[in-house]
Amino acid sequence: MPSCVLAYSGGLDTSVILGWLQDEGYDVHCVYVDVGQPCEDREAILKKAHDCGAKSARIVDAQEEMCRDFAFPVLQWQAKYENIYLLGTSIARPLISKVCLQVCREVGADAYAHGATGKGNDQCRFQLAAEALNPDIKIIAPWRIEKFRKAFPGRTELIAYCEQKGIPVKASAAKPYSSDENCLHISYEAGKLEDPNVCGVDIVDFGMTVSPQAAPDAVESVSIQFEKGIPVGVNGKKLSPLQIVLELNKIAGRNGVGRIDIVENRFVGMKSRGVYEAPAMTVLYHAHQTLEQLTLDRDLVNLRDRLSPEVAQMVYYGFWYVSKMDALLAFIKEAQQPVTGEVVLGLYKGNIINQGRTSPNSLYDEAIASMEGGGSYNQTDAEGFLRIMGLPSRVQARARARKY
Structure with a gap:
């Protein structure tokens, strides 16, 4: 039988996809890539996969790698x-594909399956990463396959399939939105949030941050x-x-730091509305930029x-x-060599306040910058500097005067 590695969460969609892939004749190897998503019992997820006929199932903890090799280089770019x-x-998806492709090599699978829909960004991230790592890999995205969509047009059919196959799922009522969590953030979208005129703060039950008013x-x-x-x-x-x-998630979260509400442009061309909370990364971006102000030249x-917006777009x-x-x-690894030091921030009801910054590589020279007399900056030098800088403007002004 052909074999396939499935990026598996144990939820309704990937549980159905596991059964459907077996119906299509695949041996399925389930991989739960742990990037910090909440789960009460990971061993129960593995047992469920085995009970549902998976050829193998494993958990791969990738949280440290995601922070070290993915999130922090993006932070160095100040990419938003x-x-x-x-x-x-966005940061988590190429790592999930990398882990799944590693398992494909180990088990000899020639296909990689995921549960991303055909409308969103995740299908792009999963597939572009997988094809870059293995151009010969077969990608199975059931939500883009008409046969699958006809069989499961809605949640009712998904639940009925699980009941028929004896697949245990929590068939709770739909939330007014959907969420996706990892150790870096939680995203909230869909449901009532699809109305951009609805206040997201009034709908979302935030998981990482208290409201600024309650901080x-x-x-x-x-x-x-x-x-x-x-x-x-x-x-x-x-x-x-x-x-x-994790530490900054706790500190910033209890001070109401890190919430945003955005209408963004998806890669597939549509606009979508999302509410996000990222307490630790919000503080780190602020602290990093604050230290750069001391240590990097203009x-x-x-x-x-x-280049930063281009990096953000690529991610x-x-x-x-x-x-x-x-x-x-x-490039950014080399450019960041001087960015060493300490930043002290004050967190207050969703706000971040600069309280201090120091670096052994500081380019700030108080003797030059001082507004007091006796500094090492000679203000007379500015006369010649401005005459040279203003030369093009003076020439253009005279030409305009002659013309008009």
Whole structure:
């Protein structure tokens, strides 16, 4: 029989897909890639997969790798999709594909299946990553297959199939929205959120953050240590990338930091509305940029900022394993060499306040910047500088005067 690796969550959709793939004649190897999604009993998920006929099932914990090798390089780029979204879901998908493709090699499978729909971004991220890692892999996306969609036009048919096959699922009432969580963030979309005129805060039951109104009435200070643009500690304690994210999720979350509401442009061309919370990454982006203000020169920051939207777009679309991204990641690693130091932030009711920043590589020279007399900056030098800088403007002004 042909074999297939399924990116498996144990939920309704992938449970049905597991049974359907077997009906189509596949041996199915289920892979639950742990990127920090909530799950009360992972062993129960594996047992369920085996009970439902999976050839094999395994859990792969990829949380540390996601923070270290995916989220933190994107942080170094200060990459935000459409200037606001911190790419929490986008970052996870190429890693999930990488893990599943590794399992494909181990078990000799020639197909990779996932449960992403044909309307969203995740199908792009899964497939573009998989084909870059193995151009010969067969991608099975059941929601893009007419036969599958005809068999399961709605939730009722999915539940009926599980009952027929003896597949245990929690057939609860549909929520007014859907959510996707990992250790970096939670995204909320669909349902009532599809009306962009509805207040998302009134609908969403946020899982990582309290509302700013319910946050403490006192500023909480937090210090973050960086080495070469990478976070390495919180409040003076050295931590792993995952530990940093989890610790800051708690600190920032209890202070109401990290919520956004956006109408974004999907890769497939439509606009969609999403509500996101990413407490740790919001604080890290702010702290990182604050430290860069001390340590990076103007022209290098300007170059990075011109390229940053392109990096964000590549991550959002799913172009992670391409030569262009390799080159961009190599560039940012070199550009971030001076970004070492500590930033102290005050968190208060959803706000982030700069309280202090220090670096052994600081380019800030108080003797030059001082507004007091006696500094090392000679203001007379500005006369010649401005005459040279203003030369093109003066020439153009005279030409315009002659013409008009």
